[in-house]
Structure formats: structure tokens, C-alpha cells
Amino acid sequence: MQNSIxxxxxxxxxxxxxxxxxxxxxxxxCQQSASSSSTVEEPVxxxxxxxxxxxxxxxxxxxxxDYDTTQWLELISLDSTIQLDIRYATANxxxxxxxxxxxxxxxxxxxxxxxxxxHQQLKEEGLGLKMFDCxxxxxxxxxxxxxxxxxxxxxxxxxxSIHNRGGAVDLTIVDGTGQELPxxxxxxxxxxxxxxxxxxxxxEVLANRQxxxxxxxxxxxxxxxxxxxxYNYRGExxxxxxEEWNCQPK
Ligand SMILES: [Zn+2]
Numbered sequence: 001m002q003n004s005i006x007x008x009x010x011x012x013x014x015x016x017x018x019x020x021x022x023x024x025x026x027x028x029x030c031q032q033s034a035s036s037s038s039t040v041e042e043p044v045x046x047x048x049x050x051x052x053x054x055x056x057x058x059x060x061x062x063x064x065x066d067y068d069t070t071q072w073l074e075l076i077s078l079d080s081t082i083q084l085d086i087r088y089a090t091a092n093x094x095x096x097x098x099x100x101x102x103x104x105x106x107x108x109x110x111x112x113x114x115x116x117x118x119h120q121q122l123k124e125e126g127l128g129l130k131m132f133d134c135x136x137x138x139x140x141x142x143x144x145x146x147x148x149x150x151x152x153x154x155x156x157x158x159x160x161s162i163h164n165r166g167g168a169v170d171l172t173i174v175d176g177t178g179q180e181l182p183x184x185x186x187x188x189x190x191x192x193x194x195x196x197x198x199x200x201x202x203x204e205v206l207a208n209r210q211x212x213x214x215x216x217x218x219x220x221x222x223x224x225x226x227x228x229x230x231y232n233y234r235g236e237x238x239x240x241x242x243e244e245w246n247c248q249p250k
Contacts, residue, residue, distance in 0.1 A: 066246040073112035075105045083130035094188045102247035105134035108166040111233035114219040132170035132187045136163040165238035170229045181208040
């Protein structure tokens with residue numbers, strides 16, 4: 001036994017040497033087989049290029065996105081049939097002033113995907129969503145507050161609203177021709193008639209409000225009592241944000 005151990009030990013350098021040779025040989029073999037397989041399977045190497053060409057055919061080009069997609073998604077990049085009527089980018093709002101440089105609608109990714117799902121559900125019955133407001137930069141909140149400092153209608157910019165965090169939407173339902181379904185008041189109507197609890201309205205209006213509410217709840221949003229058009233996403237505590245988006249044509 002001792003002899004055999006001694007014999008084993010005396011041969012150890014040879015064994016280690018042989019193993020090293022085998023190891024180096026097998027590494028080289030792997031490298032050769034990797035390089036030879038990439039030579040043989042050229043079509044596989046070309047596939048990512050085909051995917052890039054395909055991406056360029058979709059409406060929004062990934063290589064021209066001007067925002068961080070881990071933080072924000074632009075709704076029309078998910079579905080270009082979602083309608084936009086971003087009122088604060090026009091003078092057609094309760095302050096009568098243009099507050100956004102251009103009409104773009106951003107939300108936090110999870111909220112954006114949920115709006116997309118709601119819109120796609122409506123599309124099945126020939127309807128769709130129209131957005132009045134989405135993420136709202138805090139400097140816009142300051143402008144609103146300076147013009148109309150009434151808590152309950154305009155959030156104090158020091159605390160910020162869920163719009164300033166990218167988790168709230170103002171929206172309505174449109175039919176197949178793009179006409180808004182009757183909701184009883186315009187967007188940003190400040191008064192009891194815009195409340196969910198106000199029921200002195202035509203049945204059609206009450207049914208439309210209920211349809212919007214049920215849809216949004218189903219997709220993770222909650223209503224607030226005073227504004228039929230406003231929905232918050234799951235009460236998530238997103239950070240206040242001062243994101244600015246590019247308004248230059250691409
Ligand atoms: Zn709102």
C-alpha cells in the first residue's frame with residue numbers, strides 16, 4: 001500500500017502535466033469549435049441585423065428615444081391609436097394658457113402598460129381612449145398653482161400631485177370616429193357636476209362614466225370623487241419628477 005502511494009506520488013508531476021495538457025487541448029478545441037461554428041452558421045449572425053431593420057418599421061424608432069425607458073414610457077410608442085388632446089399644450093384649458101411646449105404623454109412604465117391594456121380592451125368594441133393629461137412636470141404645477149391656488153382642484157406643488165410623479169392620467173373614451181362619449185362636463189370642469197357622486201345626469205352619461213371607472217379599476221387605477229376624468233395608478237408612491245421632454249421634431 002505504502003509502495004503504491006509512493007509510486008503514485010512519484011508520478012504526480014507527470015499526472016498533473018498530462019491533465020494540464022488535456023485542459024489546454026480542450027480549451028483550444030472549444031475555441032476552435034466556437035469560431036468554426038460561427039463561420040458555418042452565418043445566417044444566425046445576420047439575425048440581429050434583420051431585427052434592427054424590422055424595428056425601424058415601427059412608428060417609434062428605438063434609437064431615437066429621448067427618454068429613459070426604465071423610468072418613463074410614452075403612450076403613443078406603445079399604441080399610436082391612443083388619442084391625445086393634451087389640453088395644457090393648448091390654450092383650451094381652465095387657465096386659458098399654453099403650459100406645455102408640446103403635446104406628449106409620458107407615464108411610469110407600469111401605469112403606461114395598464115393604460116395600453118385598457119385601450120386595447122376598448123378597441124375590441126370599436127372604442128378607444130383619449131388622453132387629456134399624463135405626467136406633468138412640477139414647473140407646470142407651479143404655474144397652475146400661481147393661477148389657481150385652490151387645494152382640491154390644483155395640488156400644492158410643494159407636495160406635488162400624482163401627475164407630477166407620473167402615476168396619474170386624465171382621460172375619456174372616444175368612439176370609432178374619435179368623438180368623445182358624453183360625460184356630462186368637459187375636462188377640468190370644477191364643480192359638483194363633475195363628481196362621481198353627482199347623479200342628476202342622463203342615463204347615457206352615468207353609464208359612460210361607469211364604463212370608464214370599471215375599465216380603469218380593472219386595470220389597476222382608482223378614481224377620485226371630484227373628477228370623472230382623473231385616475232391614479234394603484235396608489236403607487238412614485239418619486240416627484242422634473243423630467244423635461246424634447247419638443248423638437250425628429
Ligand atoms: Zn388629473
